[in-house]
Amino acid sequence: MKKIAVVLMEDVALFEFGVLAEVFGVDRTDDGVPAFDFRVCALRPNEPLRTTSHSGVIAPYGLEELADADLVAVPATTIRDEYPEEILDALRAAVDRGAILLTVCSGAYVLGAAGILDGRCCATHWRYTNDFRERFPAANLDPDVLFVDDGNVITSAGTAAGIDACLHLVRRELGAAVATRIARRMVVPPQRDGGQRQYVDLPVPETTGESLQPILSWMVDNLSIEHTVPDLARRARMSDRTFARRFVAETGTTPLKWVTTQRVLHARTLLEATDLGLEQVAAKSGFGTAALLRHHFRRVVGVAPQDYRRTFQTAS
Known part of the structure; x- marks a missing residue:
């Protein structure tokens, strides 16, 4: 060449x-x-x-x-x-x-x-x-x-x-x-793998009409607790089946996948803005253990949490 x-x-x-x-x-x-x-x-x-x-x-x-x-x-x-x-x-x-x-x-x-x-x-x-x-x-x-x-x-x-x-x-x-x-x-990193994902914000989906927006906001505010379809359906005053169908229609995914992605996004913010250890980040974002955090973070973001922090951390 x-x-x-x-x-x-x-x-x-x-x-x-x-x-x-x-x-x-x-x-x-x-x-x-x-x-x-x-x-x-x-x-x-x-x-x-x-x-x-x-x-x-x-x-x-x-x-x-x-x-x-x-x-x-x-x-x-x-x-x-x-x-x-x-x-x-x-x-x-x-x-x-x-x-x-x-x-x-x-x-x-x-x-x-x-x-x-x-x-x-x-x-x-x-x-x-x-x-x-x-x-x-x-x-x-x-x-x-x-x-x-x-x-x-x-x-x-x-x-x-x-x-x-x-x-x-x-x-x-x-x-x-x-x-x-x-x-x-x-003065740049000598290698970032091509398969690493572009860092794109994934906000709470916009919804209209009689939407699940209040439930979605509540889930984001309570990422550290377990969210099951029956519990969420009761909060929304719907049957389990109706809630699951409405949730997929509004967000394009299941409650479990949606809340997992929101937890990853919260973990990403904590990695950028704090010096918390991985176990602490996992607890605050709802994953419970660093092992689960690593698994889901790599799947959604494309790199390990430690690698992401080294690149994007802004905390002093």
Whole structure:
């Protein structure tokens, strides 16, 4: 992996472009990192391109540089109904000849528009999930993960996940030592697994009419006690069967699964904002034991509680 071509177009996101430039465009040969031939390309080279931050950027190279690039990368850009056909053709040609394609955040839309993601597993920012699926139903979108490595096509979620995807690719193609050197210079973790979930808030569902909202709020305020369907049904003044049916209709899941997720979210807050031990966090969030906390936390969030705390703790 020697030649890297980054494709820019109007309304490019500077930070996501900067991720690619930082990983592949900085000369770190003095630290044992191989030199990359980094080319920034556009449909019309040397013409200013608008960015999402209302500034400008110029790409000095044209799309012909994609013809022999080992890696073709597409940073985030404003989502639109159509993308320049010349760019889509160049991307199709690149993947057909075996080049590696990598996208950051909404850059996945460009590959989707080119048909490159049809039948492939892929990722993009969680907030685009519904729109992306509507536009590209043939793509197999995983809305939770940080990035997806589908052979010669790698797609990633929001900004920081783009760093993870780039370092993963470096590690895959050039080895862990090179990836670690780049990460150390960037002062970022050398590895976050792609399967780690994007950190998305899961609030109490909004409900309407004669809803279960009072019951849901009471459950959140009393996570440390056991919640059974009969007990909740009595509180709601319904039969067990009616309550269970209404609960699934309003929340999309069962009472047990719902309260477990709320407990995980409360545990997540405690891990971020306190220095409580895992047993204490487990007790306060309703899991009872650290073992149960670890099990459910990893299932919902995708990482162990200790790893989450190391990354996100804000307590002094």
